Amino acid sequence: MRETGPPGAEGGDDGPWVSSRPRAERARQLADVLRQRITSGAYEDGVLPGERELGAHLGASRNAVREALALLRNEGLISRKQGVGTTVVMPKYGHGLDRLAGLAETLTGHGAVTNEVRAARPVPAPPAAIAERLGLAPGEGAVYVERLRRLGGLPLSLDTTYLTADIGTPLLRCDLAHRDLFALIEETSGQRLGRAEVSVHAVNAGPDTAALLGVEAGAAVFAIERLTHLADGRPVDAESLHIRADRLALYATLHRGPAPKEA
Amino acid sequence: MRETGPPGAEGGDDGPWVSSRPRAERARQLADVLRQRITSGAYEDGVLPGERELGAHLGASRNAVREALALLRNEGLISRKQGVGTTVVMPKYGHGLDRLAGLAETLTGHGAVTNEVRAARPVPAPPAAIAERLGLAPGEGAVYVERLRRLGGLPLSLDTTYLTADIGTPLLRCDLAHRDLFALIEETSGQRLGRAEVSVHAVNAGPDTAALLGVEAGAAVFAIERLTHLADGRPVDAESLHIRADRLALYATLHRGPAPKEA
Numbered sequence: 096m097r098e099t100g101p102p103g104a105e106g107g108d109d110g111p112w113v114s115s116r117p118r119a120e121r122a123r124q125l126a127d128v129l130r131q132r133i134t135s136g137a138y139e140d141g142v143l144p145g146e147r148e149l150g151a152h153l154g155a156s157r158n159a160v161r162e163a164l165a166l167l168r169n170e171g172l173i174s175r176k177q178g179v180g181t182t183v184v185m186p187k188y189g190h191g192l193d194r195l196a197g198l199a200e201t202l203t204g205h206g207a208v209t210n211e212v213r214a215a216r217p218v219p220a221p222p223a224a225i226a227e228r229l230g231l232a233p234g235e236g237a238v239y240v241e242r243l244r245r246l247g248g249l250p251l252s253l254d255t256t257y258l259t260a261d262i263g264t265p266l267l268r269c270d271l272a273h274r275d276l277f278a279l280i281e282e283t284s285g286q287r288l289g290r291a292e293v294s295v296h297a298v299n300a301g302p303d304t305a306a307l308l309g310v311e312a313g314a315a316v317f318a319i320e321r322l323t324h325l326a327d328g329r330p331v332d333a334e335s336l337h338i339r340a341d342r343l344a345l346y347a348t349l350h351r352g353p354a355p356k357e358a
Numbered sequence: 359m360r361e362t363g364p365p366g367a368e369g370g371d372d373g374p375w376v377s378s379r380p381r382a383e384r385a386r387q388l389a390d391v392l393r394q395r396i397t398s399g400a401y402e403d404g405v406l407p408g409e410r411e412l413g414a415h416l417g418a419s420r421n422a423v424r425e426a427l428a429l430l431r432n433e434g435l436i437s438r439k440q441g442v443g444t445t446v447v448m449p450k451y452g453h454g455l456d457r458l459a460g461l462a463e464t465l466t467g468h469g470a471v472t473n474e475v476r477a478a479r480p481v482p483a484p485p486a487a488i489a490e491r492l493g494l495a496p497g498e499g500a501v502y503v504e505r506l507r508r509l510g511g512l513p514l515s516l517d518t519t520y521l522t523a524d525i526g527t528p529l530l531r532c533d534l535a536h537r538d539l540f541a542l543i544e545e546t547s548g549q550r551l552g553r554a555e556v557s558v559h560a561v562n563a564g565p566d567t568a569a570l571l572g573v574e575a576g577a578a579v580f581a582i583e584r585l586t587h588l589a590d591g592r593p594v595d596a597e598s599l600h601i602r603a604d605r606l607a608l609y610a611t612l613h614r615g616p617a618p619k620e621a
Contacts, residue, residue, distance in 0.1 A: 119566040124518060126564070127598035128487045131583045134557065137487075153485040166564045189557070192455055195612040222416040224391045224400075255387060277614075288614040294397065294452070295610075297560035297578040297603035301389070301429045303382040315560040315578035320394045326614070335390035340560035347558075347610070349458035351540075351551040351589070 122162035125155050129163055133172060134187045134344055143173065143181040171314070171341040185342060188246070192347035195291045195323065197275030198244060198252065206247040210254075212271045214241040217264065218257070225257045228322055228333045238263025240271065243307055250309045251342055256334040262325075276332065277323070289326040295319050295345065304337050315340050385425035388418050392426055396435060397450045397607055406436065406444040434577070434604040448605060451509065455610035458554045458586070460538030461507060461515065469510040475534045477504040480527065481520070488520045491585055491596045501526025503534065506570055513572045514605055519597040525588075539595065540586070552589040558582050558608065567600050578603050 129149075132138070143149065143164075150160045164181060167173045175181045190198065198208060221229075221237040229237065240263070241255045256276065258266065265283040266276065277288055296318040305312040316337050323332040392412075395401070406412065406427075413423045427444060430436050438444050453461065461471060484492075484500040492500065503526070504518045519539065521529065528546040529539065540551055559581040568575040579600050586595040 119564075123564060123566050124598075127518065127581070127583075128485060130559065130581065131491075131557070131598070132487055134559070153487060154483060155485070169564065170561045187559075192558075192610050192612065195614040220417060222391060222418070224395055224416055228394075255390065290614070291612045293610045293612055294394070295455075295558065295608040296393065296397070296450075297580050298433045299562070299576070299578045301382075301386060301432065303380075303386050313562070313576060315562045317560050318390070318393065320390070335387070335394070345558040347455050347556045349455065349554045349556055351458040351553070 118159060118162065121155065121159045122166060125153055125159055125163035126166040128153060129167060130170075130172065133167070133183055136186075138183060141183040141186070143183070145180065171310075185249075187341070188251075188343050189346045190338075190343055192293070192345050195277070195288060197277040198254075208251070208273075209245050209248075210242040210272050211245070212240070212242055214239055214255075215267055215271055217260070217267075221257055225333055229257065229259055229330050231259065236260045238267065240266065240276070242271065246342070249342070250307065250339065252336055252338040253304060253307050254334060254336050256332055258333075259329075259331045262331040280332065284325075287326040289324045289328060291321050291323040293319060293321045297340070300337070308337065308339050310339060310341070317343070317345070381422060381425065384418065384422050385429060388416055388422055388426035389429040391416060392430060393433075393435065396430070396446055399449075401446060404446040404449070406446070408443065434573075448512075450604070451514075451606050452609045453601075453606055455556070455608050458540070458551060460540040461517075471514075471536075472508050472511075473505040473535050474508070475503070475505055477502055477518075478530055478534055480523070480530075484520055488596055492520065492522055492593050494522065499523050501530065503529065503539070505534065509605070512605070513570065513602065515599055515601040516567060516570050517597060517599050519595055521596075522592075522594045525594040543595065547588075550589040552587045552591060554584050554586040556582060556584045560603070563600070571600065571602050573602060573604070580606070580608070 144152070146157045146160045150157050153160065164173065164175060168175055171184060173181050174184050216239055217236055218239045219236045221231065225237065226235065231237065237260055238258045239256070240258065243250060244252045244254060262280055262284055266279050269279045269283065281287060297315055298318045299313045300308065300310055300316045302312045304316065305314060308316065310316070317340050319336040319338065321334045321336065322330050323334070324330050407415070409420045409423045413420050416423065427436065427438060431438055434447060436444050437447050479502055480499055481502045482499045484494065488500065489498070494500065500523055501521045503521065506513060507515045507517060525543055525547055529542050532542045532546065544550060560578055561581045562576045563571065563573055563579045565575045567579065568577060571579065573579070580603050582599040582601065584597045584599065585593050586597070587593050
């Protein structure tokens, strides 16, 4: 099993990571293991062990550990400082994909979610593509809400949404700075929400989005489209969310089962 | 509702997109709408209408449309060529987060998934962090499989996984180049898979991952951790996946309901 390393790879203390692949690939594998540990809260106080100890625990050389940590630093997950060591930059929160919930609902207990309401207004003539998604009749208006969401004072996500006029108009009188739209919709309409179709993309943030979210242009962010329906099936809320991927991960528990009859 | 535009924003033909915000933000909003349309297959032949027609449909100026298309070109979603117009670079496939399925199962009908098997071997001493995830006894070995997956000949994802020895060893004699691990596990073990815990991250690809996936270093990719259990609850498959985000989106249908008793 043990093969000669490529030029530039270090010697014989790499344990199970040794292979014919370059050191960069072993660093990537190590980074995967470490990312999983860091984001699952394995280092409770946010301080990682030293390179030597990590190497022993992960069965890898100190050089490989150092390169893996460099990758994770580039992702914005950790910072490394002489004398301080390696620390987790900020906890990465989890947003569940198991049930439909607003961000504030999901993050209960993690700190206050506050929203900078950047826009909240009726839109007499929404774009045709939006009208189509919401199933609006020709000439029907909508309501537009845009919020920059912060958790613990730092930007977390930019949420822009079009709502049908009947559902959206009462929201304009609500406390949009502190409440989840989902909870407000259910309170003001007296109706339960039903399902939402969600699509999750990973994109490099454009300069405008990056500036709003407080990340570098080009940083990887989640771009999420979410179309939410009332319990009776009518679509009422067509959202686009941009979420800082260095602050949030998405979680789900999936179950094996027969393929659904229809997609 | 109609406000004066900021310096540099164009005049009065922006319909519902007019606001006090700079043009860059309107471009971002337009890009959101267009991304949703493109990735949901609204342009069946992969050719987008001209800027003027798009603007009319989306209620936006031609300048705003042009800037939105520039954002989407930077995401690698579209290409723009003089004389050819705006075309979708490649279809973005959907991987469902509703049930546990392998990539090949999900992409049935979209073309052949083939795998370059980069590693498939027993690992006598897996890293402690992996042993812990898989619940291995001290000294227990595992099996390591690494595959670069292609769809229609182009790289789609890099899958690295550690399997428990009892489940992984029989797989080493199987057709790992053409089959999903999930299906192979169920066939060789005679047991059904149960649940998987999945965490989804968006990261900027490091140079090594980028080279393998055929994207530029720094491109946004999905980094997914998936721990899969047999139906009896035992964890057997600890995976790290890196997936090209310009080729794949994740989809889910979420349902509103009471908050689960336990997170």
